[in-house]
Amino acid sequence: MGSDALSPDQGTLDELRRRMAAIPGRGESASGRIPREQRFRRDMLPVPAPLVDLLPDGGLPKGAVIAYSGAHSLLTGLLAEVTAHGGHAAVIGLPRLGLLAAAEMGAQLSRLAVIADPGPDPAEVAAVLLDGLDLVVLGLGGLAVPPARCRVLAARARNRGATLVVAGGEWTNPSLRLDSRVTGYRGLGPGRGRLRSVCLDVRVSAKAGPPRHGHIDLCARPGRTEWQTRETVRVAEVPALHEAVS
Structure with a gap:
């Protein structure tokens, strides 16, 4: 297609x-x-x-x-x-x-x-x-x-x-x-520094059971973008993250 x-x-x-x-x-x-x-x-x-x-x-x-x-x-x-x-x-x-x-x-x-x-x-x-x-x-x-x-x-x-x-x-x-919201950014340098990761809070609500919450980061790596849980994120010297959070 x-x-x-x-x-x-x-x-x-x-x-x-x-x-x-x-x-x-x-x-x-x-x-x-x-x-x-x-x-x-x-x-x-x-x-x-x-x-x-x-x-x-x-x-x-x-x-x-x-x-x-x-x-x-x-x-x-x-x-x-x-x-x-x-x-x-x-x-x-x-x-x-x-x-x-x-x-x-x-x-x-x-x-x-x-x-x-x-x-x-x-x-x-x-x-x-x-x-x-x-x-x-x-x-x-x-x-x-x-x-x-x-x-x-x-x-x-x-x-x-x-x-x-x-x-x-x-x-x-x-x-x-499924709900997500941007809670922060990580990068290098103040003001116009390069964006390295986007921090998301995620909430999942099913018809049965309590809602589930998680913290996820979208991280730039050389030539690719990766999803990681918040605890494992490490900011590295890598290319800037392309816009995907609007």
């Missing part, structure tokens, strides 16, 4: 369906060269390592809807992890989400579709993409999705075994709520 952006005047929902028909089965790569140990669990999508202990089952449940709020960096990390492990994903209505940042987190951009401008009904675009992708990230732009439509899309995700992450709006009765 590739990382090329689509907009309403470039393609219709029928065009999306046509292009999705060429995508390999969920969790598979076009070349078949993803190592077995890196392929998906039957019921979970992979996530950045520091999130594993925060999520009730150690990953994003397939067929579930996750309501997200907070920094774009964590959304970028989810997309990167899924595509790096052979899956196919799409991001809808989030034009500021950076592909460079995703690539530095390990994303395979050939498996990521970007629909920056989905038109007046982004939920309909998401419904089409749920038919053939592993992960769909939907930016709602402040919209509140009616409860009846939430139920329809949740049922579609469940029936297709795809995971839907909704951000920047209101969604009724998601399977999980």
